[in-house]
Amino acid sequence: MAIGSLTINEERSEIVDFSVPFVETGISVMVSRSNGTVSPSAFLEPYSPAVWVMMFVMCLTVxxxxxxxxxxxxxVGYNRSLAAGK
Structure with a gap:
């Protein structure tokens, strides 16, 4: 992935897929071409299962x-109503 002032020309278009510009600013995003399908659980791959468990435990703790x-x-919380005799 790259962000910068790149011109979209035919030579570059053969190697990478460019995003479709909706405003001409001279800035484009360049990513490699996809060679297949992405699994639905691809977002889990950056971290190991132990890291995901620890993040879940930390979120619960917080x-x-x-x-x-x-x-x-x-x-009105933390048993203050019981202390008042209610």
Whole structure:
């Protein structure tokens, strides 16, 4: 992938597929040609399964701590209604 001031000519078009310009600015994106189909799970390939599990655990932890903090400082949360005798 490349971004830069490239002119689209026939020689370059034989090697790479250029994006279709909708505004003429002189900037194009150059990517290699696809040789086949991409699997639906291709987005999982950059990381190993252990990294995906750790990211999931960290997201859960961040959400749990955030909810706890909001509940702790909320005037109606974190058992304050039980302390008032309700």
């Amino acid at each position: 959400v749990a701590v955030t909810v706890f903090i909001f509940e702790y400082f909320s005037p």
